[in-house]
Amino acid sequence: DIVMTQSPDSLAVSLGERATISCKSSQSVLYSSNNKNYLSWYQQKPGQPPKLLIYWASTRESGVPDRFSGSASGTDFTLTISSLQPEDVAVYYCQQYYSTPITFGQGTRLEIK
């Protein structure tokens, strides 16, 4: 199974500042045939289902604000929120869908400092 490890477990950032969440996969999730990383990011607020933010490691889902961005370097992935807004308080998860079992990171709780 591919293990997804996020860091940090929790993060407090001031409004308007940058928030960065990291995710590392235990093996490559890059499909050589299409050169795509099979990696997504989700936002989950209390009492709600997860919301897809980013797929293919760096493609923003329709309707997601452009302050959210994703990047990849080998097996290291990053979700960046360029200017934190109050509504961004949530738990964030990375997920690999390269192979089954599909696996998620343990989550990163983002709060306002």
Added chain:
Amino acid sequence: EVQLVESGGGLVQPGGSLRLSCAASGISFRSYWMHWVRQAPGKGLVWVSRINSDGSSISYADSVKGRFTISRDNAKNTLYLQMNSLRAEDTAVYYCADMGFAYWGQGTLVTVSS
């Protein structure tokens, strides 16, 4: 508008069974692979199972293999999860999601307790 609506959750004793349903609308359900994902109270997301569009290809997490069965009825636009031999550790909110995880239901709570 896409809607996925789960039902069938509830309180069940250890060793018991439940059948969850996920009714889909607003998507071409018969073309979509579908997933079940669960989340124990206060915990993270765990993928449970996946089924392809015609039901001919199925995968399970090791933790549920041999106890849970995913299926679908494309004529009814409905996804199912038959859960047998339930354990306390199966207690969770169960979500259905589409093949790209872009659409999720609101979830149904399964509680396994005596």
